[in-house]
Amino acid sequence: MRSMNPYHRHILNNGPAELEDISLVVALASLFGPTGCEDRVAHFVLEEARRLCDSASCDRMGNVVGRISLGDPQKRKRVMLSAHTDEVGFMIEEIKSDGMLTFGCLGGMDPAILAGKRVLVGNEKTLINGVICSKAIHHKKKSERDSAVDSDKLYIDAGFTSREEAEAEISVGDFATFDEPADNSFTFGRDGQTLKMKALDDRMGCAVLIELMRKLNRERESLSLDLDVYFCFTVREETGCSGAIVVSEKIAPDFALVFESTAVGDIPDAPSEKRVAELGGGAVISVADRSTIYDAELIDTAFKVAKKNGIPLQVKRYLSGGNDAGHIHKSGVGVRSLAISVPTRYLHSPTCVAHCEDYRSARAIGFAMLEAINEI
Template sequence: MKRYDKDLTLLRELSLLFGPSGCEGEVADTIERALPSLCDSYTRDRMGNLIALIRTGDPEKKQRRKVMISAHMDEVGVMVSELCEDGLLRFDTVGGIDVSVLEGRKITLEGACGKISGVIASKAIHHKERKDRNKPTPMAKLFIDIGARDRAEAEGYVSVGSFGTFDSEFYRFGKDGAFVKGKALDDRMGCAAMISVMSSLMGDRPKADLDLYFCFTVREEIGLSGAKVVAQRIAPELAIVLESTAVADLPDTEDAKRVAELGAGGALSVMDRSTIYDRDFLAFARWIAEEQAIPVQLKKYVSGGNDAGSIHKSGVGVRTLALSVPTRYLHSPACVASVSDYHSVTRLVEAMLRSMTPVLP
């Protein structure tokens, strides 16, 4: 089977884009530019979600199966909350970022004159009491330094409400470049996988009569809100959510707490904090994976949540599946995933879509 985004050009481009929740414009613009050749028609809705449709089989057929495939475009980030007299900025997090990964980081902020760089400043270790050195520095004692000498200079570049993201390199590492490191792999890997699948389906359309809605959603990181309205409008019968999942696979983690394993394929969820997944759909996914020898694993520990939480309860209810790329250090500037898992997810989604028939499995 063809290997999509083999050299990770697509994932690299998407990872480096600026797209904190509520500020997904740059990611949406970039994907939208590619959409004309990736689908039959598309819309950008008033919330900023991109909805792209591929119709397969006989377009005259009335009985069609509606499937929603979704990945979110947003990433965790920061927002400026106060411009201090000395030119430093106070800030808040957008989405769940653990305070321990903030101190000392490079940040990209968006403001009146475009993007600027900043660094999260704090008290140096020399001024910290010994007992505080093992504790994350609390938000109240962290500031973004953009280099402004005073408030007036800072006001020329940013304002209260300016959004920011981590500024972090994207690179492959490990033996034979088997792993990838970058910011926002959650969920640009899902977005990249969808684009690869769309490109392949457009080149060789499935025969079955399907309406495939590929949805690039907004604001997942602050509470699953973009996918909710999209699912209501499309009212699909089936939904596949492409995500990243935390893994908890460090050497000192006890087996019972491990969520998934890097390199063992995409992770299918049975249950997480927001959803109990459809059993038949899950069985179908596992059967296709086995049939086509695509590596897949089950998420072993109930944790996290994703757009499935709002999709499966929308309208009259949607049979929903979540397929995730296991990702270490989620919501940090240095997320790590396995390149082969990312490719497995892409392959499995395509294989499932190619095996769907207009009647229920």
């Protein structure tokens, strides 16, 4: 398995105190976990869940579920907290005679962000470096320069010079993801708390779940909650939420909190109605998106507890996207659901940009909502 970037290891051990919690996000986001090959992420979260939960297991699809039961068994409500382990990526479709690899996209990917990027190619066992290549600008006709290169005209160069050589290490059906930054610059901005790296969607959600696990585990004696809390790390969200379908049917929760990243358009030139939400404005609560109309009482409650606890929170101002909640809320006999998202620029790119404070806000709202659900 590819070892962790030494810098990540460094900040995990000796990082600045104000980024201590963020090292978990960075560690998770740097793992290779394209849709259908989430093993490395599942392995990481299962270790944590085994250590912190009353019970934890990984199912046959690769979904990891941990349970922490609190308070009176007779009164317990069942709450599902979910985050998906997969990230957008690629699948190798063909190995060309000259050793080049062609690929298809896993998840919604804009061809305009693909050409030129570094990728990791492989599977749950091996990983190698590659670069997404296209025709150089010098070879493009003027008419070709106005549009992005379609993904079927792009290829991955991993340095192989023949099909035989490539096939010794890579097979059709193997995977690829964007690579993490090779230098130390995954935080930037004036306060050094803006994050940029691949897979923040949805490893920030996974990190929130792990932190909530830690908190419930640590404070279980002092918490007066009567809840069965299920920490659900689901696979294959990006291609149709398969993991969430299976997990929610199995758990049959009363409530679900889905921790996600939501794409925002808070950039210059964007009309205000399409900005969606603002980076730095706190976690985002969706009223509705393309797959779910969220539970009205939970939405109200979220804003009430946010106000009470001084947690920044904003409402998603544009109807777009969808997530695991789309399936969770329709599972079993119906599940009251809420999505809590970290606003993220340039989602589904090698350089997702999010702010640490928004992540912390999602975490804080998550815990406050557990307390609130206990009272509902």
